[in-house]
Amino acid sequence: MTYTNEEYAEMAIKANEEGKALKEVKGKLKLVEPAPIHLSDEQIVSQNKAMKISLINEANEKIAILQDVIDLDMLEADEEVQLKKWKKYRILLTRVDTSDVNALFPEKPV
Incomplete structure (x- = not known):
């Protein structure tokens, strides 16, 4: 047809x-x-590495903005607490072993 x-x-x-x-x-x-879809271990490791880089970049952006807010005394609500959470999250991300096909990524701060 x-x-x-x-x-x-x-x-x-x-x-x-x-x-x-x-x-x-x-x-x-x-x-x-x-x-x-069945991915090879190499493909999974490659995805893990890309995910880690992407999440660290996102965390860096959030941290930079929150740090600017604090540095310029423009704080609102719980931004200092948010900054600490994002910094902790970034540290946890750097510890993720992307060569492990079962790599677990930490949850993003809220």
Whole structure:
């Protein structure tokens, strides 16, 4: 069966919304459960490293802003407490062993 670009796009959007995959079954496009993705240990370690870098960068940004607030005496609410939490979080991130495929990352401060 032939589908127009619009029909295909409509099916693809629906599949995405439902967390499904598009698959041709007996000449017709069907929404099916996606096949599980199996990553190699190398891929997982690579993702762990990227995640660690990204989370440390985010923590650095939060810390820099909170430090500026304190340095310029522009404190509101619990910003000094937030700064300590983000610094602790950053330290915990640096201790994550990304070479472990089961690496656990600390929870972000709230």
